[in-house]
Amino acid sequence: MPKTELSRLSRRNFLKLGAAAASAFAVGQFIPPPVARAARQSGALDENGSGYISTMCEMCVWRCGVRAKVVEGKVVKLEGNPEHSHSHGKLCARGQAGLMNTYDPDRVLTPLIRVGKRGEGKFRKATWSEALDEVAEAMLKIKNTYGPEAMVFSSTHNLSQPLFENLLYGFGSPNYGTQRSLCFNAMIVSNLITYGMEEPARDYSQLQYLILTGRNLTEAISTSETIDLVDSIARGAKVVYIDPRFTKTASKASEWLPVRPGTDLAFHLAMINVIISEKLYNTSFIDQYTIGFEQVSSAVLSYTPEWAATLTGIEADVIRRIAREFAAAGRYALAHNGWRTSNFINSFPTERAITILNALVGNWGMTMFPAAGEGGGGLGSPPQPPYPRISAQRLDGVPWMYPFVPLKIGVFQQMRDSIVEGKPYEAHGWFISRQNPVLSLPDRQKTLKAFNKMDFIVTMDILMNDTGWFSDVVLPEASYLERYDPLVPLGNQIFIRQPVIEPQGEAKSALWVYKELGTRLGLADFFQYKDEEDYIYQQLAPTGISLDELRLQGGVTVPSSGDSNIFKWSTPSGKVELYSATLQEDNFDPVPAWLDPPQPKAGEFYLLTGKVGQHTQFGTQNNQLLHKYQDVPRLWMAEEAAQNLGLKDWDMVEVTSPVGSVTVALEVTSAIRSDCVYLTPGFGHLSMALRTAYGVGASDSQLHVTYTDPISGGQALSQTFVSVKKA
C-alpha cells in the first residue's frame, strides 16, 4: 500500500502544538533528558528517544495500565496496557486525553507566592527553596503558637498518600481530610459492618442478574468494570438499573426503574421482605456463614412490596417479580453496592440492605469475593520512626462524633464546618495536595468562609485549580506522566508509575516535595530516601525484582500471599453480619430500618448529581481534548416540569437552594423524573487561570446544603432541594 504522508505530517503538527506550549517552560530543554536515558538503557526507547514506556493512568482513581508512546522525548499517544487488569488494553476518553493534562498551556510550572488579596489571582514566581522555606516557616509558626493540630491536611486517594500521611502525622496533626465522605462513605462503612472489609471485589464472569442502584457504569467509568458490564449484557445477563435519571447505563439495561430519590432503601427492604417471606434465600449460606437472619426476618415483615410501591413509585408487582428473578439467579446474581453512594441521610441503611440482599442469595465466591487489597506484595519501605503521640481530637468528628468512620476516610465536610465554627478548637493552616475542596465540598460559600479564617493555605497541584486560586502558596506538581510514585501492589501484581517525559518547568514529584518540606519541618526521619528511584529501590529490595525490569515491563507478578479460604470475614463474629451488635451498642439500628428522607416542597425539585464519561470530579475540565468532546453542562429538567414553568430548551435559568444560586442553561429532556433536576458537577470554576474551563457551566457545590449521615459520615449529595426560574 502507498505510504501516506499522514504520519509524518501528524507528528510535525503535534510538535508544533507542543512547541507553542513549550515556550512557557523552556527550562530543562537543553539538558540531556535523564528519563530518555534511563528508558534507553532499559530498552524501552530507541537511540532517538522514541518508543513505548509503561506506566499508570491518573485521570481518575482506577489506575489503568498505560503504554505511553514517546517520540523524541515527547509523549504523543497513550494506549491501554493489555497486561493490566484495570485497563485490558483500553483507555476511556479521560485516559486518552491524559497527555493534554500534562501539556495543558495553563500548567503551573514554578512555585507561586500570592501577592494580591486572596482570590484576586495575583501571584509572583518563586524558587522552590523560597517557597518551601515560606511554607515550612508558616507551618512551624502555627505549630508553635497553637499546636500541631491547628494545621489541617487534605489529599485524596493517590499513590503518594503514605508519604502525605508521614507529613501530617509526623507533624503531629490528627486532621486529615479526604474526599471520600463526599463519595462512598455509606458503601464503605456498610461493607465494614457487614463483611469486615471496605469493598468486596465483584466478578462478572458468571454473572446472570445484576441490580445497579445508581451505579452509572457507562458514565462513571471504571474501565475494566465498564467492559465487564457491556460484555455481560452482550452475553445475555439481565441488568436492572435504578435511577431517577435515564442515563446512558439505563439505555443499556434490560429494565430501568425511575425510583423516587431517597427511596432506594424502601425498594431494597421490600426485596428482602419478598425473598424471606417466600423462602427464596440460600439456606446453606445463611446457616453457615451469616448471623442475624432471624432479626432481619422480623424487621422486614412490614416492608411489603405494596408498602414500598407508595414510596418508590415502583409497582408492587415489579418489585415482587425482580425479587423472585434475583433470588432465582441465586449465586449468579449481584446487587451492586454502588460507587458514589452518599446521596441521602438514609444512604447507610440502603447500603446495608444491599449487602444483606447479596448475603441472602449467597453469591460470595461467585459474583463477590474478598477485595484483592492494596497491602502486602512483599514490598519493603524506608525505615521511619513511630509517629508522635497525638492527643488532640480530630476536627472532622472521627471517632468522637462518627465512631464507625475509618480514620483514613474521615468526614471532610465536618472538618470544614468545625473550622468555620472554631470548635472544638481553631484551625489556622491548611495544606492541600492534589485536591479541590473549593469545588468539591458542599456549600462553597462556607468553604470560602473556612478559607478566610486561615492564616496560611498551601496547595500542590499541576494546575492553578480553584483551591490554589485562594491559596497563599501554590506548589507545582509533576504530572503523572512526569514522575514516579510509590509502588502499590494490585493483588499479586506490581505496576509502576514512572516518568515518560521529563517534568516540565520546575514541576516536582510529591515524593520530592514531601521530603524537602519534611526536612525543613524537622521530619527528615520520615523521608529516608535519596530520591524517587531510591524510594522504589527500597520498596523492591525484599522482592528481588530489579527496578530496570519493572520499568521495562511496567508490571510484574509476585507470589500470592493471600489466604485461600475466602469464607471468613473480619467482623466481630467472623461471619457476614446481617444483624450488627456493633451498631446496636452505639444505639443505631442493628438491622436496616426505613428512614423517611425529607422531600421537596411544592414548586421545588430534588437536585441530583452524577457523572459524565468525559470528566473526573473537579480536576479535568480544563483539559482541552475533553473540553472538545464534552456536552455543554446544562440543568436537566423534564418536559412536563419545564412546560409548567414556561421554560424552553437552552433558556438560561436561575437555580436557587437554601445556600446559594447559580445561572445555567436548561436542557429539557424526557430522561428525568419530573420532580428532579440534574446538574453535572465539576463545572463553574472560580479560578480564572483555568482558561479552558473558566466560565463553563455552573457549580453544584454552590447549591448543595451540608447534610451528614450520622453513621457513615457521608454527605447527602442529592438531598438539596432547589427552585428554578427563568434568569
Place this chain on the structure above:
Amino acid sequence: MPTKNHYAFVIDVTRCIDCRACLVACSVENSVPMDHTRIWVHDQQVQGEWPTLSRVFVPYNCMHCDHPPCTEVCVSGATYKDSTTGLVLVDQEACIGCGYCVEACPYGVRYIDQKRGVVDKCNACVQRLEVGLQPACVATCVGKARMFGDLNDPNSEVSVALQNAKSVTRLDYEKNGTDTDPNIYYLNLAETEGILSSDTFGQVAQTTLPRDPHYTISEEGWKKVAIPLVAVAMGATFLAQAVFFTKQLLEGEKDFED
C-alpha cells in the same frame, strides 16, 4: 473493483456507551485540529414514552465506500480508493483543498484543514495498520463496539462478527442507480428506533449476509440532516463550530468560483 484486502469497520451499536474514548483517541493519534473531528458518535436521543425509553449511539466516520462519490469529483486525484486495502485515502501532498469531495460525501465526514489547506478525514489510521496496530478508535473502544479488519479473510474478527450477526445494516446512499456500498457494517442497528428510522429516511431493513444495500436514504434527507446530526452529537460548542465551518466552507467555495 476487488482489492487485495477489503478493510471494513463493523460496529455493534448495542455495545456503544458514548464514552467518546474513540473521539479523543482519534484526535490525538491523528493530530486533528481542535475545531474539527474525524469521527463522530451520533446520538439518536431519548426515544419512546415514559418510562419505556430507549437511546442508541451510532459511531461513524468515513465509510470507505466501495463506490465513493468523493473520488469521482476529486480534480487533483488526491482522493483515491487504495487498490491494496480498499480504503479511501487522501494524498495530502497532492490535495489542493478545493473542497469538492467535502461536498460530494453524502456522510459529511470530510473537512478542510484551513491551516494546511488540505482535506482531511478518517484514514483508518493507516500509520498504525502498517505496524500491525488497530485503528486508534478501535483499539481503545471501551464497549468493544468498534471492530476493524479484512472482510476478504473469512476468519477475521469482522468476518466472524458479520457471520454471527442477528442483523446487519449499512447506511447506503443511492444516486442515479449507483449506491455507495459503504464499509461500515452496523450490528443490531435495525432493531432500534430513532432518527435513523423509517419516518425520516425510508425503509429500515433487517437482514443478514449476503448483504444488499437495503438501507437507502434519500439524498435530500441526509444532506439536510448530516450537519445537525453531527452538531447535536457534540453539543452546542460544536454546533457553533459546525455552523462556522459550514459558513467558511460556503464562502470558501464562492471565492473559488469567483
